[in-house]
Amino acid sequence: MNVELTELTRRFGHTQAVAGVTLEAGPGVFGLLGPNGAGKTSLLRMMATVLPPTAGRLRLLGRDPGGFGPRREIRRRLGYLPQNLGYYPGFTVADFVEYFALLKDMPPRRVPRAVAAAIEHVGLGDRARAKLRTLSGGMLRRAGIAQAIVNEPELLLLDEPTAGLDPEQRVAFRALLREFGQRSTVIVSTHLVEDVGVACTEVALMDAGRLVFHGTPGELVTRGEGSGAAGDAPLERGYSAVLAAARSGAAARS
Amino acid sequence: MTAATDAPVRRPLAPAGGGVPLTAARLLRLELRHNTMPWLLPLIAALFWFDTYRPSTATPPYWVLRTFWNMGQGHTIIDFAPFVAGVAAWVGSRDGRRGTADLVTAAARPRWAVQLAAWAATAIWAVGGYLAFVGALFALYAHQGVRGQPPWWWVAVGAAAVLAFSAAGFAVGALYPSRFAAPLAAFGAMLAMLMSSQTGFTHTSGWAQILPTNSNGNFQADSGMLYPWLPDLPIVRTMFLAGIAVAALGLLGLPAAAGGPRLRLAAAVTVLAGLAAAGTAAGLAGTARLGPHGLVIPALHDAANDRPIAYTPDCAGGGFRVCLNPDYGSELAHVTAALAPVVREVAGLPGAPVRATQVAAKYSAGEGQGGQAMTISGHPPVLGMPLGALGIPGAFGWTDGETAGQLQLLLVHAFVGAGNGVGTPAQQAAQAALLQGAGLPFASQPNLLGSVGLPSWAPATGGPGPTTPVPATGPIYAAARRLAAMPAGPRHAWLAAHLAALRAGHVTLAQLP
Amino acid sequence: MTAAGVHSQAPRATHASAVRPGPAWLWLPWLYLVSRRAPAALALLAGCGALLWAALHWHWYVAGGPAAQMLFPLVTEAGAATVITATTYGPFGEPERATGRWLPYLRLGAAVTLTAAAIGALAVGSTGGELYGGFAAMARNVAGMTGVGLLCAVVLGGMLAWAGPIAYWVLAEGALANRLTTPWVWPARPPLDRGAAICAYLVFAAGLVLITVRGAHESVRDTAT
Numbered sequence: 001m002n003v004e005l006t007e008l009t010r011r012f013g014h015t016q017a018v019a020g021v022t023l024e025a026g027p028g029v030f031g032l033l034g035p036n037g038a039g040k041t042s043l044l045r046m047m048a049t050v051l052p053p054t055a056g057r058l059r060l061l062g063r064d065p066g067g068f069g070p071r072r073e074i075r076r077r078l079g080y081l082p083q084n085l086g087y088y089p090g091f092t093v094a095d096f097v098e099y100f101a102l103l104k105d106m107p108p109r110r111v112p113r114a115v116a117a118a119i120e121h122v123g124l125g126d127r128a129r130a131k132l133r134t135l136s137g138g139m140l141r142r143a144g145i146a147q148a149i150v151n152e153p154e155l156l157l158l159d160e161p162t163a164g165l166d167p168e169q170r171v172a173f174r175a176l177l178r179e180f181g182q183r184s185t186v187i188v189s190t191h192l193v194e195d196v197g198v199a200c201t202e203v204a205l206m207d208a209g210r211l212v213f214h215g216t217p218g219e220l221v222t223r224g225e226g227s228g229a230a231g232d233a234p235l236e237r238g239y240s241a242v243l244a245a246a247r248s249g250a251a252a253r254s
Numbered sequence: 255m256t257a258a259t260d261a262p263v264r265r266p267l268a269p270a271g272g273g274v275p276l277t278a279a280r281l282l283r284l285e286l287r288h289n290t291m292p293w294l295l296p297l298i299a300a301l302f303w304f305d306t307y308r309p310s311t312a313t314p315p316y317w318v319l320r321t322f323w324n325m326g327q328g329h330t331i332i333d334f335a336p337f338v339a340g341v342a343a344w345v346g347s348r349d350g351r352r353g354t355a356d357l358v359t360a361a362a363r364p365r366w367a368v369q370l371a372a373w374a375a376t377a378i379w380a381v382g383g384y385l386a387f388v389g390a391l392f393a394l395y396a397h398q399g400v401r402g403q404p405p406w407w408w409v410a411v412g413a414a415a416v417l418a419f420s421a422a423g424f425a426v427g428a429l430y431p432s433r434f435a436a437p438l439a440a441f442g443a444m445l446a447m448l449m450s451s452q453t454g455f456t457h458t459s460g461w462a463q464i465l466p467t468n469s470n471g472n473f474q475a476d477s478g479m480l481y482p483w484l485p486d487l488p489i490v491r492t493m494f495l496a497g498i499a500v501a502a503l504g505l506l507g508l509p510a511a512a513g514g515p516r517l518r519l520a521a522a523v524t525v526l527a528g529l530a531a532a533g534t535a536a537g538l539a540g541t542a543r544l545g546p547h548g549l550v551i552p553a554l555h556d557a558a559n560d561r562p563i564a565y566t567p568d569c570a571g572g573g574f575r576v577c578l579n580p581d582y583g584s585e586l587a588h589v590t591a592a593l594a595p596v597v598r599e600v601a602g603l604p605g606a607p608v609r610a611t612q613v614a615a616k617y618s619a620g621e622g623q624g625g626q627a628m629t630i631s632g633h634p635p636v637l638g639m640p641l642g643a644l645g646i647p648g649a650f651g652w653t654d655g656e657t658a659g660q661l662q663l664l665l666v667h668a669f670v671g672a673g674n675g676v677g678t679p680a681q682q683a684a685q686a687a688l689l690q691g692a693g694l695p696f697a698s699q700p701n702l703l704g705s706v707g708l709p710s711w712a713p714a715t716g717g718p719g720p721t722t723p724v725p726a727t728g729p730i731y732a733a734a735r736r737l738a739a740m741p742a743g744p745r746h747a748w749l750a751a752h753l754a755a756l757r758a759g760h761v762t763l764a765q766l767p
Numbered sequence: 768m769t770a771a772g773v774h775s776q777a778p779r780a781t782h783a784s785a786v787r788p789g790p791a792w793l794w795l796p797w798l799y800l801v802s803r804r805a806p807a808a809l810a811l812l813a814g815c816g817a818l819l820w821a822a823l824h825w826h827w828y829v830a831g832g833p834a835a836q837m838l839f840p841l842v843t844e845a846g847a848a849t850v851i852t853a854t855t856y857g858p859f860g861e862p863e864r865a866t867g868r869w870l871p872y873l874r875l876g877a878a879v880t881l882t883a884a885a886i887g888a889l890a891v892g893s894t895g896g897e898l899y900g901g902f903a904a905m906a907r908n909v910a911g912m913t914g915v916g917l918l919c920a921v922v923l924g925g926m927l928a929w930a931g932p933i934a935y936w937v938l939a940e941g942a943l944a945n946r947l948t949t950p951w952v953w954p955a956r957p958p959l960d961r962g963a964a965i966c967a968y969l970v971f972a973a974g975l976v977l978i979t980v981r982g983a984h985e986s987v988r989d990t991a992t
Contacts, residue, residue, distance in 0.1 A: 050356045068514025075362040086353030090288045099284055103361035103368060108276040147357075290927070297934055305941035332940070336933045344926065433804060433856075434811060437849035437929035444842050444936060445818075452827055452838075 001026050001059075002155055002185035003047065008056035010042050017042040019209035020056065029181035031196035031217075032189040033239060034206035040189040041083055043206070044159050047187065048080040061154055076105050079153030083160045083189075085144040089133035093124050093143050096132055100147040118150040119143075123172060138164035145173070149180065156186045162195055174199040193235040205242050212246035277363075278371065285375030290344055294337050295383045301333045302387050307394070316581065317402035318477045320395055325408040328415075328467025330388060332447045335419045338380040340440030342420040343427030345376050350431020355511075364513030366521060369428055369506050377420045384416045385409070401581035403478035403563075407488035414495035415466045419443050421499035428506055463487060463549065464494045464539040474548040475615035475626075475642025479581045482559050484548035487539070494535035501528025546616050562614065575609040582612060582641060589639070592658035595692035596665045603746065604753050605630060605669065607637035615642030628668040637665060659702045662692055671757025679730050680761040684749070686726075686734035691742075696726040696734065733766045740767060799873040803854040805881065811850045812885045816892030819843040823896025836899040841939060841954055843892070844908045847885035848932035852916030854881060856925025856983040864982070875979040882913050882971075900958035911953050911967030912936070917974025925983035 003025040010018040018039045034040050045051035046058060049065045061077055063070035087096060097115045106114060119128050122142040127135065132143065141164045148156060162170050170192075177199040180186050190196060196203050197217050205213035205220070213220060217235060224237030229244055231237035306324040313319040324330050346369070349355045358368055388409055395404075423439040447467055454468030462468055477483045506512060507521025542549040547560065567577040568586055574597045576590045593610060600606040607630050615626050629638040639661075666688045670681040677685065690696055737745060748767055755761050800806070821827070822839040854877065857863055863870065886906050898905060912932045919931030941947075942955040950956055956963035 045356065048356070048360045050359045068516075072362050072514070075360060078360065080357070080360045082356055084353055086349075086355075086357060088288065088348065088352060088354070091284075095284055095288070098280070100357070100361060102277050102281050102284075103358065103363045105277070105362040108280055111280070293927075294930060297930060301934060301937050301941075305937055309941070309945050329941075333937060336937070337930060340929055340933065432807075433853050433926070434807065434850065436926070437846075437853045438811070440929055440933050441842075441846040441849055444845065444933065448838055448842055449827065 002061050003030075003187070004057070004059040005043075005047075006057040008043070008046065008058055009054050010039075010046060010051065011054045012042075016209050018046070018053075021206075021209075021211050023204060023211065023214065025185050025187065025202070027181065027183060027185055028201040029177050029186045029188065029199050031200035031203040032187060032206065033191075033193065033196060033203060035243070037208075038206040039209040040206055041159055044080075044157050044187065044189050045082075047155070048078065048082075048157050049074055050080075072105075074155070076151070077154040078104075079148035079151065079156040081144045081148040081158045081161055083163075085140065087132050087140065087143070089131065091132050092129050093119060093132065093135070093146070094128040096143055097146045097150050101150045104151045106151050114150050114152070118146040121149060121176060122146045123169065136164070138166060138169060141165060142169070145176075149176075152184075154184045156180055156184055157189075158186070159189045160191070161188060162190065162192060170195065193233065193239055197233075197235045205239065207243055207246050208250070210246070213242045278367070281368070281371040282374055282378075285372050286378060289375045289379050291338070291341050291376050291379035291383070294341055295379070298333060298337055298383065299387060302330070302391075305333050306330050306387075307391055315395075315398060315400040315584075316479065317395070317400055317404050318473055318475065318479065320400050321405050321408070322469075322473050324391070325405055325412065326473040327451065327469045328412075328447065330384070330391075330412050331415045331466055334380065334384055334412075334416050335443040335447055336440040338376075338416055339419040339423030339426075339443035340436045341380070342373065342376045342423030343439035344436040345372050346424035346427030346429075347431035347435045348372065349428075351433075359511050364517050366507040366512040366517060369424075369512075370503065373421065373424045373503065373506075376424065377417055380416050380420050381413050384413055388412065401479070401584075403483065405473075405478065405483050407483055407485045411466060411488045411491045411495070414492040414499075418495040418499040418502075421502040425502040425505050429509075459542065459544070461536050461540045463542050464491060464536045466491055466495065470549075475640070476579075477548065479563065479579055480565075480612075480614040481547040481562055484545075484550065484559055485556075486551040486554045487542065487549050489554055490535040490538045490551060494532050494539070497528045497531030497533075497535060499528070500531065501525045504528055547614065567611070571609075574607075577610070578612045578641070585641070588654065588658070589641075589661060592661040593637075593665060596662045596669075596688070599688055599692045600666075600669055603669075603749055605635050605757070607665075607669075608634045610637035610639055613638040613640050615640035626664075627672075627674045628664045630668050637668070639664075656702070656705060659694055659698065660706050662689060662694055663699075663702055663706060666692070670753075671759075678759045678761075679763045680733075680756060680766055681759070683730045683733040683737060683763060683766055684756060686731060687737035687745075690734065690738040691745075696731055696738075700726055729763060733763050737766055795869060796873060796876060799857075800877055800880075802857050802859070803877060805854055805877065808850050808854045808881060809884055812847055812881070812888045815843045815847045815850070815885070816888035816890075818846075819889055819892035819898075820894075820896065823893060823898060836897075837943060837954060838940060840889075840893070840898060840900075840905060841908065841936060843889060844905060845912055845932045845936035847889065847909055848912035848916045848935075849929040851878065851881045851885060851913050852920055852928045852932060853925060855917065855920040855928065855978060856985055860985055870982070871979045874982055875975060878913070878917060878975055878978055882910060885909050885913070903964075904954075904958035907958075907964050907967045908954050910971040914967070914969075914971035914974035917978045918970070920983040921974075921977045921981050922984060924985060928983070 001024045003023065005021050005023040007020045007022055008018060009016065009020055021039075021043060032040050032043070042051065046053050047060060049060070049071050052066075058065060060074045063074055065071040065074050091099065094115055097118055098111055101111045101115055101118075102108065116125075116128070119125055122145050124139060124142055124146065127139065132140065135143065141161065145158070145161055148158065162173055165173060174195060177186055177188065181199075181201065188195065188200065200217060203213070203215065203217050203220055204211055213223070220238035220242065221234040222238070224231065224234060224239070224241040227237065227241035227244075229237045229240035231240050306329050309323050310320045313322070349358055358365055361368070392404055423436075423443070426439045426442075427435040450465035450467040451469070453462050453465055454470055457463070457468065458470045463470065474481070474484070501524070504521045504524030504527075507518055507524065510518075512518060512521065538551050538553055541553065542551045544550075545560075565579055565581075568580045568583040569575055569577040570586045571590050574590075574593070576586060576593065578586050578589065589610075597607075613629070626640040626642055628640070630636070631638065663685075666685050667677070669688070670677060670684045672678075672681045672685065676682065686696060686699055689699060694702070740748070744767075749756075752761055819840060822843070827839055855874075886909050889905055889909065890902055893902075893905065912935050915931045915935045916928050920928035923930070939952055939954040942949075942952040947955055950960065950962035950966045953960075953963035953967040
């Protein structure tokens with residue numbers, strides 16, 4: 001397993017953002033769904049080792065990120081694209097990707113080729129020398145994906161990666177996910193259920209910090225059949241059905 | 255529960271350690287290309303021209319005088335420091351402002367290392383800019399034929415100051431990434447420079463010598479001409495500033511996000527080392543004592559720096575030969591012409607000098623330095639002239655007439671035996687009468703005394719060009735007028751008979767004819 | 768399982784005043800000032816006043832005649848101008864610019880208010896001490912250097928505009944030491960000099976006009992803390 005979470009918890013003051021999540025993931029594409037404030041970003045940040053858990057156990061790529069040495073080794077093999085991507089406007093696309101390639105301790109002699117490959121992979125090859133401030137939102141997002149994949153990570157964490165991408169680019173992006181999923185663990189947090197349906201081999205659904213569903217997209221679809229839940233597509237109905245059940249169950253318990 | 259049933263194959267990664275220097279170099283190259291500092295260099299250049307170069311062009315062409323304002327009083331540092339600190343704070347706050355803190359933290363390279371790369375780029379641009387501007391300044395001076403030796407040690411102090419301000423500013427920005435970080439860092443640098451300068455005006459010794467723009471202790475009158483520039487004080491100032499820079503950079507490595515425990519321990523050690531260096535330097539500065547050619551720090555002093563710079567003097571004059579250091583060669587004619595009337599007036603009298611030679615000025619710190627007395631010694635008597643800052647037309651606003659008058663006054667002052675003091679009333683009267691005989695009227699003498707800095711029996715005026723003429727009145731001038739009114743022959747004879755007693759202080763005002 | 772549980776109740780309409788604790792004509796300027804970190808700026812301006820008080824009462828300036836006596840107050844005046852300059856830009860970028868008519872008035876009001884606060888803070892800081900040139904010179908210098916900062920903000924952006932007042936201070940310090948007397952370097956002129964006052968307030972007015980009309984230069988994707 002590349003990702004092993006055991007009763008993972010994260011609190012911010014009185015707010016429990018992630019409440020006892022248990023999860024395992026190996027190679028493949030893993031979708032993370034949930035409404036706003038469900039705890040997806042906090043979970044992703046913990047897996048990116050930028051946020052320590054409050055409680056529970058976390059193992060990534062067979063290592064405990066609590067120690068500096070193992071954490072560093074994880075980060076060398078990690079690709080992370082946050083929801084709000086910060087960047088340095090004066091950097092070119094190539095500069096930006098190279099910067100993070102170097103920060104990830106890639107051997108410097110491999111960097112130029114890796115940077116070029118990553119930029120081509122996201123379809124920005126002809127904009128490699130363009131300054132980031134000149135890019136559209138979608139292009140910026142693709143530059144962010146490029147920096148995440150430049151080191152061919154074993155664990156790739158993407159938070160809302162397709163925000164701003166046009167349909168054609170989303171199709172290409174899903175193909176990229178499937179390609180990486182063959183040899184790495186890719187965890188994608190998204191609101192777009194169609195991305196999950198097409199690209200993901202597993203999907204988890206979070207609500208109020210808890211994991212309320214974990215299975216295949218097909219299983220999620222099944223949960224929505226005949227439930228009368230809202231949604232224009234089978235996956236959306238499954239999503240709504242699971243949420244409704246989780247909330248009514250939570251209400252009954254309280 | 256998961257789809258994967260096989261244990262994942264862990265792909266071995268190429269070791270990162272072998273490429274650390276190359277990685278650091280590439281990071282640095284990226285940072286250098288995108289740094290903000292170059293954008294402010296044109297503005298700094300304009301200020302440098304206005305505040306550093308332009309005022310210096312009014313001074314005579316000697317390195318010690320040309321660089322007194324801009325290096326001695328630290329104006330090269332003042333022109334750079336606020337901008338360097340502000341830009342460094344701006345660069346240091348970048349991750350906070352751009353929202354890239356998580357991205358950088360999630361990377362393998364320690365955050366401290368990443369920050370050091372960003373700082374290094376800023377520092378390289380800042381120090382490089384400083385050295386380029388000072389280099390251009392020195393090249394201009396050299397082209398203008400400025401004489402003596404450049405104050406290289408003080409260039410190093412300036413570069414260390416720029417480095418220290420960049421590090422301190424960067425730490426402020428990195429630790430407090432607010433929109434006010436850059437302006438506050440710049441303001442703090444301005445205030446530090448001002449406090450440094452003002453403290454220097456009253457602290458002519460002790461720990462305050464460590465302050466980078468403290469103008470005491472650093473520019474003795476004949477530095478780089480008759481004696482080498484003393485490196486003692488520049489060394490401790492450089493050490494102090496480097497210590498501050500090291501401590502500031504070490505602070506960046508202390509937060510938990512900066513790296514692992516060993517790295518943070520190294521950062522703590524770095525902070526302590528920087529503080530120790532700065533503290534040691536301040537302690538050494540506190541031991542500085544006045545030497546004849548500058549401030550000496552015993553623990554660092556090299557006796558070789560006390561040896562005069564060997565030179566072959568430039569000489570002129572037929573009967574009364576005047577010899578100067580060749581760096582003062584352009585003043586030879588002026589000095590010879592200025593001394594001539596007095597030489598004629600005292601010719602043949604006991605103790606009258608037969609020739610004049612330049613000697614090194616004695617160092618004195620603080621504002622309002624007094625004039626430096628000439629001496630007459632040896633057999634035959636030779637006039638020793640510590641020209642220093644005196645006797646140089648254009649130095650600190652002196653005109654040709656004023657410097658000629660100063661030379662004449664100091665010669666007569668030495669001749670009547672007044673030495674470093676005011677002299678007895680009889681000596682003062684004799685001095686006034688001899689100057690009158692040499693062509694310097696009584697009316698102009700009080701102001702001249704004040705300009706040389708000698709305590710005067712007339713109210714001191716201070717500085718060249720006093721706005722209010724001081725009257726030459728009182729019993730001393732009355733006696734001087736009586737002596738000057740005598741025919742030349744009898745006056746000469748009286749002086750010949752009484753000069754020994756006059757110099758010994760045994761002649762009273764009433765005993766003057 | 769029905770869909771009924773999925774549908775939550777429509778949210779109750781909340782009265783606007785329950786959200787906003789005050790009338791709109793106060794609330795909007797307040798929000799604008801908070802977005803520019805004006806409260807922190809006011810604290811920093813008070814700090815400038817305290818620094819001036821310390822400099823005057825503990826006689827930090829020592830030597831150099833009237834020129835030196837001006838340097839400490841000038842530093843605090845330049846510091847106040849840089850603080851005001853740092854409040855000229857906001858975090859919102861284009862969405863804010865693509866709004867109604869209030870933004871120019873808000874910019875103008877903020878600049879004038881903070882400049883007045885700076886002058887007030889320094890006036891308080893100078894009480895009981897001998898401020899060379901008095902209130903008139905201080906107000907002139909603050910207004911003029913703030914004008915320099917505002918002009919730099921329009922050209923360079925609020926984030927680098929602090930360099931303007933700082934550069935002006937270096938210029939003034941050099942002019943004082945070298946006895947330059949152009950009215951465009953107003954600190955080097957006598958306190959009640961008309962030409963200097965005209966130049967300083969002209970620069971201030973120009974800065975106000977431009978910051979009101981154009982605002983600080985902002986990159987579309989700048990985010991500011």
